[in-house]
Amino acid sequence: MKYPFKEVEEKWQKNWEDSKVYKTDLSDLAKKLYCLVMFIYPSGAKLHCGHWYNYGPTDSWARLKKLQGYNVFEPMGYDAFGLPAENYAIKTGVHPQDSTFKNIEDIREQLKTMGCMYDWDAELMTCVPEYYKWNQWLFIQLYNKGLAYRKKAPVNWCPSCQTVLANEQVENDGSCERCGAMVEQKNLTQWFYKITNYAEELLEGLNKIDWPEKTKLMQTNWIGKSTGSEVVFGIEGSNETFTVFTTRPDTLFGVTYAVIAPENELVDRITKPEFKKAVEEYRNSVKSLSEIERTSTVKEKTGVPTGAFAINPVNGEKVPIWIADYVLASYGTGCVMAVPAHDERDFAFAKKFNLPIRKVILKDGTGENDELLEAFTEVGTMINSEQFNGLPSDTGIEKVTDFLESKNQGKKKINYRLRDWLISRQRYWGTPIPIVYCEKCGELPVPENQLPVELPYDVDFKPDGGSPLAGNKDFVNTVCPKCGGHATRDVDTMDTFMDSSWYYLRYLNPRFSEGIFDTKLGNEWTPVDMYVGGAEHATMHLLYARFLHKFLRDINLVNSDEPFTKLIHQGTITNQGAKMSKSRGNVVNPDGFIKEYGTDVFRMYLMFMGPYELGGDWSDKGIVGVDRFVQRTYSLFEGAKDILKLSAPAAKYAVSEMNDAEKSVYRKVNQTVAKFAGEVENFRFNTAVAFLMELVNELSKNISGCRKEIAAYVFERFAVMLGPLAPHLAEECWNILGNETMLFEKPVWFEADPDALTVDEVTIAVQVNGKLRATVVVPVNSAQNDVKNAVFSDKKVLVHTEGKQIVKEIYVPNKIYNIVVK
RNA sequence: GCCGGGGUGGCGGAAUGGUAGACGCACUGGACUUAAAAUCCAGUGGGAGGUUUCUCCCGUACCGGUUCGAGUCCGGUCCUCGGUACCA
Secondary structure (H helix, E strand, O other): OOOOHHHHHHHHHHHHHHOOOOOOOOOOOOOEEEEEEOOEOOOOOOOOHHHHHHHHHHHHHHHHHHHOOOEEEOOOEEOOOOHHHHHHHHHHOOOHHHHHHHHHHHHHHHHHHHOOOOOHHHOEEOOOHHHHHHHHHHHHHHHHOOOEEEEEEEEEEEOOOOEEEOHHHEOOOOEEOOOOOEOEEEEEEEEEEOHHHHHHHHHHHHHHOEOOHHHHHHHHHHHOOEEEEEEEEEEOOOOOEEEEEEOOHHHHHHOOEEEEOOOOOHHHHHOOHHHHHHHHHHHHHHHOOOHHHHOOOOOOOOOEEEEEEEEOOOOOOEEEEEEOOOOOOOOOOOEEEEOHHHOHHHHHHHHHHOOOOOOOEEOOOOOOOOOOOOOOOOOOEEOOOHHHOOOEHHHHHHHHHHHHHHOOOEEEEEEOOOOOEEOEEOOOOOOEOOEEEEOOOEEEEOOHHHOOOOOOOOOOOOOOOOOHHHHOHHHHEEEOOOOOOEEEEOOOEEOOOOHHHOHHHHOOOOOOOOOOOOHHHHHHHOOEOEEEOOHHHOOOHHHHHHHHHHHHHHOOOOOOOOOEOEEEOOOOEEEOOEEOOOOOOOOOOOHHHHHHHOHHHHHHHHHHOOOOOOOEEOOOOOHHHHHHHHHHHHHHHHOOOOHHHHOOOOOOOOHHHOOHHHHHHHHHHHHHHHHHHHHHHOOOHHHHHHHHHHHHHHHHHHHHHOOHHHHHHHHHHHHHHHHHHOHHHHHHHHHHOOOOOOOOOOOOOOOOOHHHHOOOEEEEEEEEOOEEEEEEEEEOOOOHHHHHHHHOOOHHHHHHHOOOOEEEEEEEOOOEEEEEEO
């Protein structure tokens, strides 16, 4: 009979649910295991293949652990705030809350058909007051510790989304990550979190976690630690000074000009009157450029002089001060000392504007007067540097800094590229920022007992450049918690990365009302043991979550340093070479495949496609192969109905007492058992599926030649191995065999019989000069002399060796016999 | 530009420095069938010859190296995918 996947899948899903098989007992900590996937954004596009590729195989991993006796907690929820719902509202008039709840209903149903082990009692969504109340609470804790602050800053403004984007959310070409519109620069007062306070610890912590090296490297580069010095320059005819950060104080004698970021306030004060016009024009021309455009390497260098001069602290020399867009206000001090001879950017700039280039580091083997054709940025010998002449430049770095320090004109400094996390969004569909502004008392946090600040339903979310909440007078107008006078609320909402930075703690009890989460459970169940999600979150979500976890630790709410012990990225499933997205219209909906083949086949096909971490281009060409495997498996089990009731298999059998078919089958099943768990354990699902296919091929051939009890032994193990990869099918097969309890109700896992893995004969490859010429079958672990006899009685070997001089023979036991001839 | 993956049959992909191509798709032949589909069995990297049981040559993007032996290690080149963007 054809495998009736629809009835079978529905039946076991219902049985699992009725028996609460996937309800995790969080009080049982003996073998606790927290397996987490990045929660889902409930868009109208529903679940697509990419989601399945994330969730299905991860669930298979978790199921292996469940069968191995772990107490697995696997929750699922909805990252429900965010721009797309609001954009959809602007387009269609459907309120974000209504569309979001509707989408969640639909997606929940889809998720349930996947048949994952989600503990649905732990389900959460971020757009309800019970959740976002704690975003606000957490904001206030950060505020009270001085880690949430406001500042005016140039920000990326997306004219289409009408919102500010973090740097990280702007694409390479200067377009908005979400809608693709070109991003502009705009100055707004915004809330920031001081993630930079944790820069060093975020860097250090990477050594303690089992994450992909490339992800750790990306975070390392993102944090961008660099060790150098701050050097104070005077300004001619002024009491003002400015500070530059440099990693190359050894080149200080080579400074021939200085550059200040065009936005820097100092520019107003130092620019000479006759330069004012040109400076203003240049500043305006730069304003329209995004940071991405400004810093493009292909862009020609631009800049103008200010007419002011800087005084070099080491030699008192006067050098002109320029402004140029290649210096960024947001990195370091926003001021740079320019050493064209030894910095590529400065070199290009100096060449273009005919500024002097002075060599102060001599490359070994070159002359002092040789012309420089490009900047020399490596270590050499210091020249033209007064008392430092002759020193190797790497030693000079420290000596020059010491000298500056003694004159109080510089010091060692560690600089980070990481910037503070901008969390304000001029948007409706998010967590209101719990701050009020009182005319008398100023800026005040909302008292904790007044939380949550509820997001009102009634707003006009037409895009007009401002925050939609500003239009709701009932929301905006409030009383000052301090003086009782009139006050207004902050009308911005929070970045949704806030929601996703601590959700893994809330899952443990989403209804907990006495605090942000149950700290006892948090300490017992986190860090998360296994976290699986896309590599695109390497520097945003995954860095923010680490930051807030450390903050929660510092206010004694968690007892660990890191949120996610082990991290895996699933690869991207593309379609016709492009990432699946609604806007491209290339989303592959799995529903049709589920209808035709069932959820187990679809899940297994995704796993069979290739290495999990590589992903690949979508094609349904091979799915019939997996379906055939399921059909063959099912009919094999049908032939073993109630076999466990008829014949209870022993724990192991002696191979010597078996017939050929039994030997072959018994060995194969034990070989499979021996390697299967390791494959699933390490997310090598493709080979795990292949091994089960090999087993089916073997059983098709030989199972009919086996005694009942051997067959029972084999089928029992086969059904259990199906468990992680095809849970519904496995449960059905387990039942067919005559088991009274469900596999996932009373988990079972088998170990291989080591005696079945030993072989008494091996095939050895015989090579002549590295070329395969024959194979010989010899007893396992044969001595070289015994093999040699077999080798040299082989005709093909003789053909290639006779009449030639044997130079050398290499024998690797049980593997190879190589003869080198001349 | 820099950093990090990856390049293996017609296709998806397997291979602790030791018989390259497991497993699957597609294809070919056979069985079953009135026929087709489904299923089952067999074959299947390319080429040359013997053509039944065989033998040889070539072959893991390209060039070179280490080694008895390289898809795997080393040096260089090309292509491709991701990350990043003058970070002083």
